[in-house]
Amino acid sequence: MIQQEIAALLPRLRRFARTITYNREDADDLVQIAVERGLGRSEQWEPGTRLDSWLFRIMKNAWIDEVRSRMRRDAVFAPEEAGEHVGDDYAEAHQQRMAIQQAVSRLSDEHRMVVALVLVDGLPYKEAAEVLEIPIGTLTSRLVRARTVLQELLSDQARKV
Protein backbone atom coordinates (compact mmCIF):
# COMPACT_ATOMS: atom_id res chain seq x y z
CA MET A 1 0.00 0.00 0.00
CA ILE A 2 2.57 2.56 1.13
CA GLN A 3 4.91 1.13 -1.49
CA GLN A 4 2.56 1.99 -4.34
CA GLU A 5 2.03 5.46 -2.91
CA ILE A 6 5.76 6.05 -2.70
CA ALA A 7 6.22 4.74 -6.22
CA ALA A 8 3.56 7.18 -7.43
CA LEU A 9 5.47 10.03 -5.78
CA LEU A 10 8.77 9.19 -7.44
CA PRO A 11 8.52 11.79 -10.23
CA ARG A 12 7.94 14.55 -7.64
CA LEU A 13 10.68 13.24 -5.37
CA ARG A 14 13.07 13.28 -8.31
CA ARG A 15 12.11 16.81 -9.23
CA PHE A 16 12.62 17.94 -5.63
CA ALA A 17 16.00 16.21 -5.53
CA ARG A 18 17.05 17.77 -8.81
CA THR A 19 16.14 21.20 -7.50
CA ILE A 20 18.27 20.88 -4.40
CA THR A 21 21.21 18.91 -5.80
CA TYR A 22 23.25 19.84 -8.81
CA ASN A 23 23.23 16.83 -10.98
CA ARG A 24 21.09 13.95 -12.02
CA GLU A 25 23.07 11.12 -10.43
CA ASP A 26 23.27 12.86 -7.09
CA ALA A 27 19.57 13.57 -7.26
CA ASP A 28 18.62 9.98 -7.93
CA ASP A 29 21.00 8.81 -5.19
CA LEU A 30 19.19 11.12 -2.81
CA VAL A 31 15.79 9.82 -3.91
CA GLN A 32 16.96 6.28 -3.41
CA ILE A 33 18.15 7.05 0.11
CA ALA A 34 14.86 8.74 0.95
CA VAL A 35 12.80 5.88 -0.44
CA GLU A 36 14.78 3.24 1.43
CA ARG A 37 14.62 5.18 4.67
CA GLY A 38 10.95 5.92 4.18
CA LEU A 39 10.16 2.24 3.79
CA GLY A 40 12.52 1.33 6.62
CA ARG A 41 10.63 3.52 9.06
CA SER A 42 7.22 3.47 7.48
CA GLU A 43 5.74 2.80 10.92
CA GLN A 44 6.75 6.36 11.83
CA TRP A 45 4.54 7.80 9.16
CA GLU A 46 1.05 8.58 10.43
CA PRO A 47 -1.61 7.62 7.94
CA GLY A 48 -3.77 10.65 7.25
CA THR A 49 -0.79 12.99 7.20
CA ARG A 50 0.90 13.87 3.96
CA LEU A 51 3.24 11.17 2.73
CA ASP A 52 4.84 13.60 0.28
CA SER A 53 5.80 16.07 3.01
CA TRP A 54 7.13 13.28 5.17
CA LEU A 55 9.36 12.00 2.36
CA PHE A 56 10.51 15.51 1.48
CA ARG A 57 11.52 15.91 5.12
CA ILE A 58 13.52 12.67 5.06
CA MET A 59 15.20 13.91 1.89
CA LYS A 60 15.93 17.32 3.32
CA ASN A 61 17.54 15.81 6.42
CA ALA A 62 19.56 13.30 4.43
CA TRP A 63 20.79 16.09 2.20
CA ILE A 64 21.72 18.50 4.98
CA ASP A 65 23.16 15.97 7.42
CA GLU A 66 25.22 13.69 5.29
CA VAL A 67 24.72 13.54 1.58
CA ARG A 68 25.55 17.12 0.64
CA SER A 69 29.19 16.80 1.59
CA ARG A 70 29.89 13.79 -0.54
CA MET A 71 27.99 14.90 -3.61
CA ARG A 72 29.78 15.56 -6.84
CA ARG A 73 28.81 19.18 -6.92
CA ASP A 74 30.13 19.62 -10.42
CA ALA A 75 27.92 21.76 -12.54
CA VAL A 76 25.51 20.03 -14.88
CA PHE A 77 25.18 23.04 -17.04
CA ALA A 78 27.23 22.46 -20.11
CA PRO A 79 27.69 25.82 -21.82
CA GLU A 80 27.41 24.36 -25.31
CA GLU A 81 24.05 22.92 -24.37
CA ALA A 82 22.75 26.35 -23.47
CA GLY A 83 24.18 28.07 -26.52
CA GLU A 84 23.02 25.85 -29.34
CA HIS A 85 20.36 26.73 -31.90
CA VAL A 86 19.78 30.26 -30.76
CA GLY A 87 16.65 31.69 -32.32
CA ASP A 88 14.79 28.42 -32.33
CA ASP A 89 11.75 28.85 -30.08
CA TYR A 90 12.21 25.52 -28.39
CA ALA A 91 15.90 26.17 -27.85
CA GLU A 92 15.12 29.57 -26.40
CA ALA A 93 12.69 28.09 -23.92
CA HIS A 94 15.23 25.42 -23.09
CA GLN A 95 17.90 28.03 -22.62
CA GLN A 96 15.67 29.93 -20.24
CA ARG A 97 14.99 26.81 -18.23
CA MET A 98 18.70 26.11 -18.00
CA ALA A 99 19.39 29.68 -16.89
CA ILE A 100 16.83 29.37 -14.13
CA GLN A 101 18.11 25.99 -12.99
CA GLN A 102 21.57 27.43 -12.87
CA ALA A 103 20.46 30.44 -10.85
CA VAL A 104 18.62 28.15 -8.41
CA SER A 105 21.76 26.07 -8.01
CA ARG A 106 23.60 29.18 -6.87
CA LEU A 107 21.22 29.89 -4.01
CA SER A 108 22.15 28.92 -0.48
CA ASP A 109 20.80 25.58 0.72
CA GLU A 110 18.16 27.30 2.85
CA HIS A 111 16.93 29.37 -0.03
CA ARG A 112 17.02 26.52 -2.50
CA MET A 113 14.92 24.39 -0.17
CA VAL A 114 12.10 26.91 0.07
CA VAL A 115 12.19 27.51 -3.66
CA ALA A 116 12.07 23.75 -4.30
CA LEU A 117 9.13 23.21 -1.99
CA VAL A 118 6.98 26.25 -2.73
CA LEU A 119 7.77 27.41 -6.25
CA VAL A 120 8.75 24.13 -7.88
CA ASP A 121 6.59 21.63 -6.03
CA GLY A 122 3.81 24.06 -5.15
CA LEU A 123 3.41 23.05 -1.51
CA PRO A 124 1.36 25.44 0.62
CA TYR A 125 3.45 27.54 3.04
CA LYS A 126 2.19 25.56 6.00
CA GLU A 127 3.29 22.22 4.52
CA ALA A 128 6.62 23.62 3.39
CA ALA A 129 7.27 24.98 6.90
CA GLU A 130 6.53 21.54 8.35
CA VAL A 131 8.90 19.84 5.92
CA LEU A 132 11.64 22.25 6.91
CA GLU A 133 10.66 22.10 10.58
CA ILE A 134 10.57 25.88 10.88
CA PRO A 135 7.85 28.35 11.92
CA ILE A 136 5.73 29.67 9.09
CA GLY A 137 7.00 33.23 9.68
CA THR A 138 10.54 32.00 9.10
CA LEU A 139 9.41 30.30 5.95
CA THR A 140 7.81 33.40 4.46
CA SER A 141 10.74 35.67 5.23
CA ARG A 142 13.13 33.09 3.82
CA LEU A 143 11.00 32.78 0.71
CA VAL A 144 10.89 36.53 0.13
CA ARG A 145 14.65 36.68 0.48
CA ALA A 146 15.20 33.67 -1.81
CA ARG A 147 13.05 35.26 -4.49
CA THR A 148 14.93 38.52 -4.29
CA VAL A 149 18.30 36.78 -4.61
CA LEU A 150 17.04 34.63 -7.44
CA GLN A 151 15.75 37.65 -9.30
CA GLU A 152 19.13 39.32 -8.88
CA LEU A 153 20.98 36.24 -10.15
CA LEU A 154 18.73 36.12 -13.19
CA SER A 155 19.19 39.82 -13.92
CA ASP A 156 22.98 39.38 -13.63
CA GLN A 157 22.88 36.46 -16.03
CA ALA A 158 20.72 38.43 -18.45
CA ARG A 159 23.18 41.32 -18.38
CA LYS A 160 26.11 39.01 -19.11
CA VAL A 161 24.45 37.49 -22.17
Next chain:
Amino acid sequence: MKFSDETLMAYADGELDDDQRAAIERALGADPALAERVAQHQALRSDVFAAFAPILDEAVPPALTAAAMPDKVADLNAARAARVEQAAVARRRWSWPEWGAIAAMLAVGVLAGSQIGGGGDAALTLAQGAGGKLVARGQLATALSQQLAASEGAVHIGVSFAARDGSLCRSFVMHGTAGLACRNGNDWQVPVMAEAAGGAAGEYRQAGSAMPSAVLDAIDARIAGPALDAKGEQEALQRGWQSKPAH
Protein backbone atom coordinates in the same frame (compact mmCIF):
# COMPACT_ATOMS: atom_id res chain seq x y z
CA MET B 1 -2.64 51.16 2.57
CA LYS B 2 0.89 49.84 2.43
CA PHE B 3 1.63 46.15 1.91
CA SER B 4 4.80 44.37 2.85
CA ASP B 5 6.65 42.38 0.22
CA GLU B 6 5.78 39.27 2.19
CA THR B 7 2.10 40.00 1.93
CA LEU B 8 2.34 40.68 -1.79
CA MET B 9 4.26 37.47 -2.29
CA ALA B 10 1.69 35.54 -0.26
CA TYR B 11 -1.01 37.08 -2.42
CA ALA B 12 0.85 35.99 -5.58
CA ASP B 13 1.18 32.51 -4.11
CA GLY B 14 -2.52 32.30 -3.25
CA GLU B 15 -1.81 32.10 0.46
CA LEU B 16 -3.92 34.96 1.81
CA ASP B 17 -7.33 34.62 3.41
CA ASP B 18 -10.37 36.21 1.77
CA ASP B 19 -10.22 39.52 3.66
CA GLN B 20 -6.55 40.15 2.96
CA ARG B 21 -6.97 39.17 -0.66
CA ALA B 22 -9.90 41.52 -1.13
CA ALA B 23 -7.88 44.36 0.41
CA ILE B 24 -5.00 43.79 -1.99
CA GLU B 25 -7.25 43.50 -4.99
CA ARG B 26 -8.84 46.86 -4.17
CA ALA B 27 -5.38 48.44 -3.95
CA LEU B 28 -4.04 46.83 -7.11
CA GLY B 29 -6.37 48.68 -9.45
CA ALA B 30 -5.27 51.99 -8.04
CA ASP B 31 -1.56 51.32 -7.81
CA PRO B 32 0.31 50.17 -10.96
CA ALA B 33 3.58 49.81 -9.01
CA LEU B 34 1.89 47.40 -6.63
CA ALA B 35 0.44 45.44 -9.54
CA GLU B 36 3.90 45.30 -11.08
CA ARG B 37 5.42 43.79 -7.94
CA VAL B 38 2.70 41.17 -7.72
CA ALA B 39 3.20 40.34 -11.40
CA GLN B 40 6.92 39.90 -10.78
CA HIS B 41 6.31 37.38 -8.02
CA GLN B 42 3.89 35.49 -10.21
CA ALA B 43 6.22 35.50 -13.22
CA LEU B 44 9.16 34.25 -11.18
CA ARG B 45 7.05 31.53 -9.67
CA SER B 46 5.80 30.30 -13.03
CA ASP B 47 9.27 30.53 -14.61
CA VAL B 48 10.87 28.53 -11.83
CA PHE B 49 8.07 26.00 -11.94
CA ALA B 50 8.45 25.64 -15.72
CA ALA B 51 12.23 25.22 -15.44
CA PHE B 52 11.88 22.03 -13.42
CA ALA B 53 8.56 20.75 -14.74
CA PRO B 54 10.01 18.52 -17.51
CA ILE B 55 11.65 16.35 -14.85
CA LEU B 56 8.19 15.03 -13.98
CA ASP B 57 7.87 13.57 -17.47
CA GLU B 58 11.19 11.78 -17.42
CA ALA B 59 11.12 8.01 -17.15
CA VAL B 60 11.78 7.03 -13.54
CA PRO B 61 14.95 4.90 -13.36
CA PRO B 62 13.95 1.26 -12.75
CA ALA B 63 16.29 1.10 -9.75
CA LEU B 64 14.17 3.72 -7.98
CA THR B 65 10.90 1.97 -8.75
CA ALA B 66 12.44 -1.25 -7.48
CA ALA B 67 13.59 0.52 -4.31
CA ALA B 68 10.07 1.86 -3.75
CA MET B 69 8.35 -1.46 -4.31
CA PRO B 70 10.52 -4.26 -2.91
CA ASP B 71 7.43 -6.45 -2.40
CA LYS B 72 6.48 -6.02 -6.02
CA VAL B 73 9.97 -7.03 -7.05
CA ALA B 74 9.74 -9.99 -4.69
CA ASP B 75 6.37 -10.82 -6.29
CA LEU B 76 7.93 -10.67 -9.73
CA ASN B 77 10.74 -12.93 -8.65
CA ALA B 78 8.25 -15.31 -7.14
CA ALA B 79 6.18 -15.24 -10.32
CA ARG B 80 9.27 -15.90 -12.38
CA ALA B 81 10.28 -18.78 -10.12
CA ALA B 82 6.76 -20.19 -10.37
CA ARG B 83 6.89 -19.94 -14.13
CA VAL B 84 10.19 -21.81 -14.25
CA GLU B 85 8.69 -24.44 -11.95
CA GLN B 86 5.66 -24.72 -14.22
CA ALA B 87 7.85 -25.06 -17.27
CA ALA B 88 9.79 -27.80 -15.48
CA VAL B 89 6.53 -29.58 -14.73
CA ALA B 90 5.50 -29.19 -18.36
CA ARG B 91 8.81 -30.63 -19.47
CA ARG B 92 8.47 -33.52 -17.08
CA ARG B 93 5.02 -34.09 -18.46
CA TRP B 94 6.50 -34.35 -21.93
CA SER B 95 9.21 -36.77 -20.90
CA TRP B 96 9.62 -39.99 -22.75
CA PRO B 97 7.32 -42.56 -21.09
CA GLU B 98 4.20 -40.54 -21.79
CA TRP B 99 5.62 -39.74 -25.18
CA GLY B 100 5.52 -43.20 -26.60
CA ALA B 101 1.84 -43.31 -27.30
CA ILE B 102 1.52 -39.71 -28.47
CA ALA B 103 4.55 -39.94 -30.71
CA ALA B 104 3.33 -43.11 -32.30
CA MET B 105 0.00 -41.46 -33.01
CA LEU B 106 1.65 -38.34 -34.43
CA ALA B 107 3.98 -40.44 -36.53
CA VAL B 108 0.96 -41.92 -38.22
CA GLY B 109 -0.36 -38.43 -38.87
CA VAL B 110 2.94 -37.27 -40.30
CA LEU B 111 3.18 -40.41 -42.32
CA ALA B 112 -0.30 -39.94 -43.75
CA GLY B 113 0.43 -36.31 -44.51
CA SER B 114 3.63 -37.03 -46.33
CA GLN B 115 1.94 -39.66 -48.41
CA ILE B 116 -0.71 -37.17 -49.44
CA GLY B 117 2.16 -34.86 -50.30
CA GLY B 118 3.32 -37.56 -52.66
CA GLY B 119 6.86 -37.97 -51.42
CA GLY B 120 8.22 -41.27 -52.73
CA ASP B 121 10.80 -41.85 -50.04
CA ALA B 122 8.59 -40.54 -47.28
CA ALA B 123 6.97 -43.81 -46.38
CA LEU B 124 8.49 -43.57 -42.97
CA THR B 125 9.24 -40.31 -41.26
CA LEU B 126 9.62 -41.43 -37.66
CA ALA B 127 10.72 -44.63 -36.09
CA GLN B 128 11.73 -45.91 -32.71
CA GLY B 129 15.48 -45.97 -32.55
CA ALA B 130 17.84 -47.44 -30.00
CA GLY B 131 16.62 -47.24 -26.42
CA GLY B 132 13.08 -46.50 -27.53
CA LYS B 133 13.82 -42.94 -28.57
CA LEU B 134 11.96 -41.51 -31.48
CA VAL B 135 14.21 -40.74 -34.43
CA ALA B 136 13.54 -39.03 -37.73
CA ARG B 137 13.51 -41.12 -40.90
CA GLY B 138 12.81 -40.59 -44.56
CA GLN B 139 11.78 -37.16 -45.73
CA LEU B 140 12.06 -35.60 -42.31
CA ALA B 141 15.56 -36.96 -41.71
CA THR B 142 16.63 -35.82 -45.17
CA ALA B 143 15.28 -32.33 -44.61
CA LEU B 144 16.90 -32.07 -41.19
CA SER B 145 20.24 -33.10 -42.61
CA GLN B 146 20.20 -31.22 -45.90
CA GLN B 147 17.80 -28.31 -45.75
CA LEU B 148 18.67 -24.77 -44.71
CA ALA B 149 16.18 -22.75 -42.71
CA ALA B 150 15.35 -20.40 -45.55
CA SER B 151 14.55 -23.01 -48.17
CA GLU B 152 11.04 -24.12 -49.02
CA GLY B 153 9.88 -27.68 -48.88
CA ALA B 154 7.44 -30.09 -47.30
CA VAL B 155 9.46 -29.74 -44.12
CA HIS B 156 10.00 -26.26 -42.80
CA ILE B 157 13.11 -25.85 -40.70
CA GLY B 158 12.94 -23.29 -37.93
CA VAL B 159 15.88 -22.51 -35.67
CA SER B 160 19.12 -24.42 -35.48
CA PHE B 161 21.20 -24.22 -32.36
CA ALA B 162 23.82 -25.90 -30.21
CA ALA B 163 22.37 -27.60 -27.16
CA ARG B 164 23.96 -27.58 -23.73
CA ASP B 165 25.17 -31.15 -24.22
CA GLY B 166 27.01 -30.00 -27.34
CA SER B 167 24.69 -31.62 -29.86
CA LEU B 168 23.06 -29.62 -32.62
CA CYS B 169 19.30 -29.29 -32.65
CA ARG B 170 16.80 -27.97 -35.21
CA SER B 171 13.13 -27.21 -34.86
CA PHE B 172 10.80 -28.17 -37.69
CA VAL B 173 7.24 -28.01 -38.88
CA MET B 174 5.89 -30.69 -41.12
CA HIS B 175 2.30 -31.19 -42.14
CA GLY B 176 0.88 -29.34 -39.19
CA THR B 177 3.19 -30.97 -36.70
CA ALA B 178 6.02 -29.11 -35.04
CA GLY B 179 8.90 -30.65 -33.24
CA LEU B 180 12.48 -30.51 -32.18
CA ALA B 181 15.18 -32.81 -33.49
CA CYS B 182 18.66 -33.17 -32.01
CA ARG B 183 21.55 -34.87 -33.71
CA ASN B 184 22.74 -38.01 -31.98
CA GLY B 185 25.38 -39.91 -33.88
CA ASN B 186 23.94 -40.28 -37.35
CA ASP B 187 20.33 -40.01 -36.22
CA TRP B 188 18.04 -37.12 -35.55
CA GLN B 189 16.34 -37.82 -32.25
CA VAL B 190 12.98 -36.16 -31.81
CA PRO B 191 12.53 -35.44 -28.09
CA VAL B 192 9.35 -33.45 -28.56
CA MET B 193 6.64 -33.01 -31.13
CA ALA B 194 3.24 -31.36 -30.99
CA GLU B 195 0.52 -30.08 -33.21
CA ALA B 196 1.56 -26.77 -34.72
CA ALA B 197 -0.76 -23.83 -34.12
CA GLY B 198 -2.85 -23.31 -37.24
CA GLY B 199 -0.30 -25.31 -39.16
CA ALA B 200 -2.28 -26.99 -41.89
CA ALA B 201 -0.17 -28.89 -44.38
CA GLY B 202 1.64 -26.66 -46.83
CA GLU B 203 0.75 -23.53 -44.90
CA TYR B 204 3.90 -22.50 -43.17
CA ARG B 205 3.77 -19.53 -40.95
CA GLN B 206 6.75 -17.86 -39.49
CA ALA B 207 8.52 -20.60 -37.60
CA GLY B 208 8.22 -18.91 -34.20
CA SER B 209 4.52 -18.22 -34.35
CA ALA B 210 3.66 -21.75 -35.39
CA MET B 211 5.72 -23.39 -32.68
CA PRO B 212 3.62 -24.90 -29.91
CA SER B 213 4.74 -24.08 -26.40
CA ALA B 214 5.86 -27.65 -25.72
CA VAL B 215 8.40 -27.28 -28.51
CA LEU B 216 9.43 -23.77 -27.42
CA ASP B 217 9.92 -25.03 -23.87
CA ALA B 218 12.04 -27.89 -25.17
CA ILE B 219 14.17 -25.39 -27.09
CA ASP B 220 14.46 -23.16 -24.02
CA ALA B 221 15.54 -26.10 -21.93
CA ARG B 222 18.32 -27.06 -24.31
CA ILE B 223 19.63 -24.03 -26.10
CA ALA B 224 23.13 -22.85 -25.17
CA GLY B 225 23.87 -19.39 -26.50
CA PRO B 226 22.27 -17.82 -29.55
CA ALA B 227 20.72 -19.74 -32.42
CA LEU B 228 22.93 -20.37 -35.45
CA ASP B 229 22.90 -17.73 -38.14
CA ALA B 230 22.81 -18.64 -41.84
CA LYS B 231 26.58 -19.05 -41.95
CA GLY B 232 26.68 -21.18 -38.81
CA GLU B 233 23.87 -23.31 -40.17
CA GLN B 234 25.74 -23.83 -43.45
CA GLU B 235 28.91 -24.84 -41.60
CA ALA B 236 27.03 -27.25 -39.36
CA LEU B 237 25.42 -28.82 -42.41
CA GLN B 238 28.84 -29.34 -43.97
CA ARG B 239 30.08 -30.98 -40.77
CA GLY B 240 27.20 -33.42 -41.03
CA TRP B 241 25.61 -31.86 -37.93
CA GLN B 242 28.33 -33.17 -35.67
CA SER B 243 29.34 -31.05 -32.71
CA LYS B 244 31.91 -28.44 -33.38
CA PRO B 245 35.37 -29.89 -32.74
CA ALA B 246 36.90 -28.47 -29.59
CA HIS B 247 39.55 -25.84 -30.29
